[in-house]
Amino acid sequence: MRVRRSIFRVINRRESWAGWSQVAPTLLFLVVFFIVPLAMMFGSSWMARGTYGGIEWRFTAEHYVRFADPLYLSILARTLAWSLGATLFCLLVGYPVAWTLANAGRWKNVLVFLVIVPLWTSYLVRTFAMIFLMRDSGLINTLLLKTGLIQEPLELLYTPGAVMAGLVYGFLPFMVLPIYTSLEKLDPTLLEAAEVLGARPAARFWKVIWPLSLPGVAAGSLLTFIPALGSYLTSDLLGGAKQMMIGNLVQNQFTTARNWPFGAAASFVVMSGVLVAVTLYLRMRDKAPGGGL
Amino acid sequence: MTTTRRLPAWIIAVTGMVYFFLHAPMLVLVIFSFNDSKFSTEWSGFTLHWYTRLLERDDILVALQRSLLVGGASTVISTVLGTLLAMGLARHRLTARTVLEGLVYVPVVTPEIVCGISLLLLFVAMGIPLGTGTIILAHVAFNISYVTVVVRARLEGMDQSLEEAAMILGADEWTTFWRVTVPQLWPGILSGALLAFTMSFDDFVITSLVSGPGTATLPIVVYGMVRKNIEPSINAISTIVLVVTTTLIYVSDRLTRSPKPS
Amino acid sequence: MSTPSFAVEFTRVRKTYGSRAAVKDISFSIRPGEFFSLLGPSGCGKSTTLRMIAGFEQPDEGGGEVRLNGKLVNHLRPYERDLGMVFQSYALFPHLTVARNIAFGLEQRGVPRAQIGDRVKKAMDLVQLDGTTFGDRLPPALSGGQRQRVALARALVVEPPILLLDEPLGALDLKLRKQMQQELKELNKRLGITFVYVTHDQEEALTMSDRIAVMADARIAQVGSPAEIYERPRTPFVARFIGESNFLEGDIVADAGGRLTVRHPAGTFTVPTPPGGVVGTRIHVALRPERLLLPDGDAAVEGDNSLPATISHVIYRGEMLHVRVAVAGGGELVVATRNEGQLRRPMAYKPGDAVRVWWHAEDVQVLEADPT
Known part of the structure; x- marks a missing residue:
């Protein structure tokens, strides 16, 4: 309980910290499992196709x-x-x-x-x-x-x-x-x-x-x-x-x-x-x- | 009732036809799941044969198990994460609020095929083997938004001074959440959870892309059956899915409608 | 460490939200046991100030100190401050019975189960709610007045040294409100608890408070007893916000014998010399309508200052008559006189009559400028 209360006291020192601490876990998840994949997909669309079907690290707009x-x-x-x-x-x-x-x-x-x-x-x-x-x-x-x-x-x-x-x-x-x-x-x-x-x-x-x-x-x-x-x-x-x-x-x-x-x-x-x-x-x-x- | 509120006959007619169009196909499906005939769409008599056939099929039972497991796990995780996000947005002033709110809507507007493909890319790039775990992660990713929206709506209708009163009386944030916020919020949380479960249970496109070989969920098995177009067992399983979904939605609907004393 | 002499002490506190300053630079102290009101129009910062006492808001970094009973509490959470609070919306927990609502604070403090029932009953007696009838009811089933009392009982049952009240009587009808004002005042005296009361209703503040802090535009305009606030307003805002006021302004032409002589378009008048009154500058003063006197027939009028004026309207207000007079050089004064019975002995004045308005120099209040 004491630990809990000191955590809350620290988190609430700033209004923004309190808000971010609640939002952060979900935000992290969404970034990792949504934004990053979309970014990766965008990136790979500019790469060339690999010989066996993968991706080759060569820039192309083809x-x-x-x-x-x-x-x-x-x-x-x-x-x-x-x-x-x-x-x-x-x-x-x-x-x-x-x-x-x-x-x-x-x-x-x-x-x-x-x-x-x-x-x-x-x-x-x-x-x-x-x-x-x-x-x-x-x-x-x-x-x-x-x-x-x-x-x-x-x-x-x-x-x-x-x-x-x-x-x-x-x-x-x-x-x-x-x-x-x-x-x-x-x-x-x-x-x-x-x-x-x-x-x-x-x-x-x-x-x-x-x-x-x-x-x-x-x-x-x-x-x-x-x-x-x-x-x-x-x-x-x-x-x-x-x-x-x-x-x-x-x-x-x-x-x-x-x-x-x-x-x-x-x-x-x-x-x-x-x-x-x-x-x-x-x-x-x-x-x-x-x-x- | 003024004249302007009266419904003209043609509007009622159109509405009737639309409702018919919306529900007739499913009703037909349900009816013919009891049809004692393997191939034709002519009525040959009532039978529960196709339902019992389902029980014989191991692949369906295993897939059902997996669907329930994935549904349960992804619902729990996405409900927790979605509720946290909703609380953070509703109860605190954040400078990045608009960006965050936009972020919540990105999964909603992204087409399923794009979601699935990009997640597949991620898993392959990170070397994560495709399996039940990846399915759960994918489901959580798209379910968070739904939970957040539902819970947030309920939060904003709630009197914030209740939480402040609890804190003045000596309850810290954790105690306040469980003793004051949740009792007010739980219809919203439950409603969001039911929604998440339904979306997870029914999902095909994303699941098919991120599941590995041998990790089929129920929709994947159903898809296989539909493609092969064989027997009325498909009707049977469709009926079951329909009944389950309707029940879940009914409960969720009653929860959001129940007037909470506040 | 000397014993703290103040229950609540604000020292140069500032609170900003983004670009907006909700509280600009306020300092005040509240004595233990006092009934202290924060009074002002909406948006003046009084609610923010109360919330900073409660701990729901914190002063800006480097923006002053808040002390409760001598202890610095800037970063203390609300549940660590040992306060009681009654909210505008009462904030009763709808899913708990009245008894459990009231018991909530006791449970949080770990009070043994055996004692809780007793203390809840005592608290309900304090606010005149019958324990047996209401104990098991749920808040939605109660009337506004009953909810109010439950909110009060809930706050007081933990015996806090300070009770915060955020416009608690706004939703009640007039009669109930007046009754509750009396009860709150009595509770304050009886329990010896410091009351910090937020309101926009000046009549309420004057009735109940030992001292009032009048706030405007994120600052404190004046702190004082009801009498001080009403009879000696310091700024035009305070003079206008509390009751009605007349305003006169003129140039200081002489300073002698403890009196300034002020020249006004309609004549001259004298004012007890305030500190810093300099000959040649302009001076603004306020004068309460009831301090202005009109001659009644041939009877001599008391007063050492007067200005000539013309009657413009006589407004009948039941207990009082408000006589509006136009003063030479523009401007209007309102004279409030007791209604001696217009049917039995009607007032002699009619619109258009020329008249001299009198007052005592001591009744004039010299005003400072409103802070920007």
Whole structure:
């Protein structure tokens, strides 16, 4: 006890020491097991590939240059397009859901819970659910064949559509919840005031609801876009070899292709995309007061 | 209830369809885990066969054990570290606060594939053999952020003068933490821990990259089964995972919702 | 080592947060058993000062000394200082019963289990809380006033030499507040414990305190008894913050017979010579409204100074009448006179009347400048 107290007395001599002593262990862990690895990866992306698949200590920019190749550019473009598309679709479809949640009254808790559950359920399991539905012998095809609407099974899986569906299915809750949080804070008297002043429903939405929900929209879009950008499982399981996204490229380089530096470079291309998105988000959030995560 | 609060029919319709889309696939999966038919998606009768099959598979049982071990260990470590960080940030003025807060969010925005790859690089470079230990370390790394955010939210809603009152009455920092802070904080800590456990239990991408040969966790085995696309045992195990997750989330949800007297 | 004569002693204490100085350079001493108030508007540094006594904040390095009963405590933790404290929010532990809340400090001091129950009961009697009814209740089930008493009992049960109170009555309604003010004052006298009380309510401070430290802008403007603070304010801030005040200023034209003669646009008046009053400089004085006198009919007015003025309003305030008069050369004075009953014997003055306002030279307070 005496030892303990003297430790506390020393730690608290300065305000900053007290704070740092609590923060330090975790900080150390995060630096060693997060920051350092990321730095190492960045470093190795500028190294040459070793003959047997390792890393050779020779500086080169070849891996980044390689991205100018149309093959890789198309992967980048595809990833970007699908991520943006999925985000947009989630926004269009998720916004009404968020509105319903915010206005649900006593159903609110149940409905919110029902949105949270898919969010935390294993993504692997959920993706398999989609496979179960979409594969040639899957439920959708079975039903369609049985009712005679089609003669042959539709190729639903291993298409761009399947990947997009998977992305939306996976990340929709991430879009809904922040928007719901924003809408919940909306003061109903604002809408009443607008109505009294003569605004029709459409005007009330665009002039009052939408601007005030923007922090949630921004947060939700960020939380959907980023995982989509770096997604790997979706395109792996639902897209097959033909629908490669950057995440698959990275994984590929670290396993079969054994070109670690190139994989690292690809990782950094993804990270740059993430950084750009986050910066845009932060900038938007700082401009509009009273919002954000 | 004013007119502006009423939900137009089309919004309810869209919401309904979205909920259907979100839950139908899983429900189908669950239903067909009881289907007495190996290949077809036609209903042939109710059976628990696929569940008992799971018990016969040693690889699944071993993987489950490992998942629980990894989950437990990484949850404990990340909860301790996350709570410490949350307390340091919430109760003290630090000049580097903004940097630290940013650091907490880095794991959240980093794509899993990037996390996994960079950790793999670290382990290889440091000569650390891949195995259960590396999996635990990786899980702790990404779980800390979630625990920190949840605990911090709860801390900031707590009256700081409670801790000061305890200290004036003679309790030092350690005693105050256990006798005053934790009783107020524990729903947040538990909620954060449950979240961490769930994320750890479900993780595939990162785990697959940092686990060595022969150290499979449950998601890795499931992935193998999905790839090979064989039998409805996958449905069975998916159902189990779903039930476990839903229960954990339900408990965590009730904890964060419980109005603590303060 | 001589026996310490002060319960609390601050010597040139400074506390800065980053670029902001919360406490600039304060020194004061509190006598044992005193009821001492720190009074000032929000942001003046009074709470920071109290927190430095408690140990939640420490003075800057090289920024002065805090002593409790003679002992230097700058770096002592709060739990090493043997103090009692009542918080603004009461800070009762919500997960513990009233009895366990009160027992907390005793448990920390290792008081034997057998004695705790007894001492808790005595503490509850002290604050007039019935032990059997309230002992097992949880804080959320109590009213504001009851929580207040529990907080007090909890602080006092350990018999600390000094009790700190951080605006403890703010959340109570007026009647309860007045009652608690009385009880606190009585406890202070009965127990002989030094009370250090923080408040922004000047009436509260005047009612309860033996001495008051008026703080503004991270400094102490004046320390003194309620009478000294009210009747002899030293700075314009103190004169304005406590009660109402009139202000006059003028040039010193003569110094004779212990009196300065001051020239004002409306006339001259005299002031008892303060130290350092130099002929040719400007002087600022304060005058309480109730010290100004208006002639009542033909009766002679007491007072040795007067200025001509014009009535602008008469404000009815029940017990008093406030008569606002405009003084030649700009400026306004407020005269507070007792209301003798406006229905029975209405006051003779109406707006626009010319009148002479009188006062005694001794009632004037010479002011120092407010520190920057």
